[in-house]
Amino acid sequence: MISEFIKKIKNTSYYKDQIIFQRSIPEKDPQFGSLAFQLAPELEQWLRENEWKLYSHQADALNIINKGKNVVVTTSTASGKTLIFSLAVAQAITQRENSTALFLYPMKALANDQLSKMEELNAVLEGRLRPFIYDGDTPSERRPAIRNTARVIISNPYAFHRYLDWHSKWERFFRNLRFIVIDEAHTYRGVFGSNVAQLIRRLQRICEFYRSQPQFILSSATINNPREFAEKLIGTPLHIITNDGSQQGSKELVIWNPPFVDQFNSKRRSPHQETRDLLFSHLSEHYQTLCFTLSRKMSEIIAVWARQDLEKHELDPEQVMAYRAGYRPLERRRIESQLRNREISAVVSTNALEVGIDIGNLDAVLLSGFPGTIISTWQQIGRVGRTTRPSLATLILFEDAYQQFLGRHPEYFLEKTPENAIIDLNNPYIVKGHILCAASELPIKKAEISKIWGEVGMKVIKELLNQDVLKLVPAGIVPKSIKHPSQQVSLNSAFTESIEIIVSEKLLETMTTAQAYREAHEGAILIHQGEKYLIETIDWENKKAYASPHRVDYYTEAISISDVEIIAQENEKDIGYLLTFGEVKVTEFYHSYRKKTYDEVLEIVPFDLPPLEFNTKAVWINLPSSIVTKVKAEKKDFSGGIHALEHATIALSPLFALCDRWDIGGTSYPNFPDDGTAKIFIYDGFPGGIGIAEQLFEKWEVLLSNVLQLIQECPCSEGxxxxxxxxxxxxxxxxxxxxxxxxxxxxLKLLSKN
Ligand SMILES: [Zn+2]
Ligand SMILES: [Zn+2]
Known part of the structure; x- marks a missing residue:
């Protein structure tokens, strides 16, 4: 029936050979496993009553957990990972009544899902689990009772980042802590993940103080380096479970490239219009469909279009809903349950629905744009095909270099492993913030420093002692005067100077100066939890920006050029030419910003800001003079060549290091001021670096050979x-x-072969 549907699409008036790739993924029978230990009788009976048999990965994980070992489960979305944590924790509590467990979720919606599952088990165990959500939304009058009685606490990293300073109030909970469950662990990567890794080390210090040794249970989407990643995140070894035993229906994968409207200029039809046409075809065929968009704005617009199209054909427009993280919890849960019960036919969503929220079994998924990572692509595709029913997944490409490259090379996400998830434990700015927090939570003993934070920790503490921020007392190292430093340390950035965004005399959010240059300059439209604010004035001296809510249909983008200065070389390779990794000082000159709608630039507005300087990590090459001379002798545009090379290299970098192209910067020099050579730099856009440039250094030659393919294969003539x-x-x-x-x-390729 899927193939019939594809045939129908090929007969529509909008079909112009957009299907550039199609593949069938065969169905997979379930594989079951058995437990090597005796489950509590109540739990045994609960499984029997629900007619649940454990899949092999569930049984394997539970067997390992039962031996007291840490585990990370990396199987597909909705493969039943929740059942693993729930059973493990419930079993432990039936064995020792005072045991407690902490569940950390990156998102509120997931915490609610987990709570309802734990409540079900709580009923089975006659009230012995006592699960509660405890986070920023928990009313203060309920807090002491939860802290003193809960066995299971479901929360998020942001909340525990604050609570650790008050650990004495949590003594009972920490003293009896048996499990720390970290679901959707792959979301803890990059800057956020590097902060969460530090938070977990602080949590472990507190547990050690109360003499508990919690076991870790992690779940993650499929990533290339699950062991390395998970061990960096929690700082101890763990077992990996990857053999997904869950059942999967057959799936048809389609890649859809919008047709040219202007072949000469390589202009393609808008992917949003293509999404609209395809979504309507799905709806006419009664395929229950989940459509993922790249932005909140587009999810709203496409939902509106779909409703208009349904009305035009005298169908019920209420069949389509939009969904995003900013919606109220009740509203979100209503949409989730309507999907599960098949009361609505389509939901247009941001990646908010990509995670393991239970939405039942859909017929089709439309990805309106490559979601940025191979990991996310599979998460989104994984939202269909959970039953024996065949399903359809279609990826609609945008025109940018990365997506077009993937369209021509689908083997990248079909056959190759997904990206590495990066965590950097050596970023001094991040380490600094967490050492301050840790010192406030419990005095830091000398012996702890290198054990927990390594060499970078020693350096940071020395610096903070010299600056009189920390002081040495008989009990250890403590903050000199700063109170509750966690209030100033954000999990989403490094601990540097920050700017406060004020809306009608209230604090909206804080951001680093670098972020403010990009997102909170005068005239910028700042998006905060889905709402738009106009930055009216900014007082750099007092570090405050004043904003007001603003209804506009454009957004803004700051434009800068950058200058790079080499501080220190840390690694060098001769690959036929010199490839170097090291520390650089980047100076970014922000000179104007663009006002844009989703597909056109409305205006470019100049502004004036002092240059922004930061130290970070970079990878760079020297173009050998033989090559430079040759190009120049042919009277060709050498500057245009290395500039183009820089752009294309940045565009493909996300294939090799899990990052967004906006996380990296670059610049190229036909004559580098220090030595007159031609150089191309690609740098981490984040102060101190987060491991991106290092990954690119390792994979440079493969990266460049892909860049050559990207440029050569593009059908345009001039770029x-x-x-x-x-x-x-x-x-x-x-x-x-x-x-x-x-x-x-x-x-370069010729040289590197020699
Ligand atoms: Zn450029
Ligand atoms: Zn091109």
Whole structure:
């Protein structure tokens, strides 16, 4: 029936050979496993009554947990990971009545889901589990009772980041802590993940103080480096479970490339319009569909379009709903249950529905744009095909270089492993913030420093002692005067100077100066929890920006050019030419911002800001003079060539390090001021670096050979947004030369083969 549907689509008036790839994924029979230990009789009976048999990965994980070991389960979305944590914790509590467990979720919606599952088990165990959500929304009058009686606490990293300073109030809970459950662990990557890894080390210090040794149970989407990643996150070894035993129906995968409307300029039809047409075809066929968009705005717009199309055909427009994280919990839960009960036909959502929220079994999923990572792509595709019924997943490509490259090379996400998830334990700015918090929670003993934070910790503590921020007392190292430092340390950034965003005399949020340059300059439209605010004035001296709610249909994007200075080389490879990794000082000159709607630039507005300086990590190459001379002798545009090469390299970098192209910066020099050589730098856009440049250093040659393919294969003649043009360029994409970029890449390839 799926193949019939695809045939029908091929007969519609909007079909112009958009299907560039199609593959069937066969169905998979379930594999079951058995427990090597005796489950409590109540739990045994509960499984029997529900006619649940344990899949092999569930049984394997429970067997390992029962031996007291840490475990990370990396199987597909909705493969029943929740049952693993729930059973493990319930079993432990039937064995020792005072045991407690902490569940950390990255999102509120998931915490609610887990609570309802634990409540069900609580009834089975006649009230012995006592599960509660405890976070920023918990009313203060209920807090002491929960702290003193709960066996299971469901919360999030942001909340526990604050609570650790008050650990003495949690003594009973920490003293008896048996399990720390970290669901959706792959979301703790990059800057946020590096902060959460530090938070977990602080949590472990507190547990050690109360003499408990909790076991860790983690779950994660499929990533390339689950063991390395999970061990960095929690700081101790663990077992990996990857053999997914769950049942899967057959699935048809389709990649859809919007047709050219102007072949010469490589202009394609809008992917949003394509999504609209396809979604309506799905609805007419009564396929219950989940449509993922890349932005909140587009999820709203596409839902509106779908309703209009239904009305035009005298169908019920109420069949389609939009969904995003900013909606009220009640509203979200209503939509989730309507999906589960098949009361609505389609939901258009941001990636908020990508995580393990239970929405039942859908027929089709439409990905309106590549979601940025292979991990997310599989998470989204994994929302269909959980039963024996066949399903359809369609990825609609945008015109940018990365997506067009993936469209031509679908093997990248079909056959290759997904990305590495990065955690950086050595970023001094991040470590600094958490050492301050830790010192406030419990005095830091000398012996702890290198054990927990390594060399970077020793350096940071020395610096903080010298600056009189920390002091040495007989009990250890404590803060000199700062109270509750966790209030100033954000899990989403490094501990640096910050700007407060004020709306009608109330604090809306704080952000780092670097973020403020990009998102909170005068005239910027700041998006906070889905609402738009206009930044009216900014007082750099007092570190405050004043904003007001604003209804506009554009957003803003700051434009900068950057300058790089080499501070220290840390690693160097001769790969036929010199490839270097090291520390650099980046100076970014922000000169104007763009007002944009989702597909066009309305206006470019100049502004004036002092340059922004930060130290970070970079990878760079020296273009050998033989190549430079050759290109110049042919009177070709050398500057345009290396500029194009820089853009295309940045565009493909996310394939090799799990990051967004906005997390990386770059700049190229036909004549680098220090030594007159031609150099290209790619740097981590985050102060101190977060491990991206390091990954690129390791994989540089593969990266460049893909960049050559990307540029060569692009059907344009002079360069376009699908190859060498960058939406982020501070020089308005000038000069650029596609031809010279290809020449340079070919020459580099020849050298690296020798
Ligand atoms: Zn092109
Ligand atoms: Zn540029």
């Amino acid at each position: 376009c947004p699908s190859c060498i043009q960058s939406p982020k360029c501070g020089n308005d994409n000038f000069p650029l030369s596609k031809e010279v970029a290809i020449d340079l890449l070919k020459e």
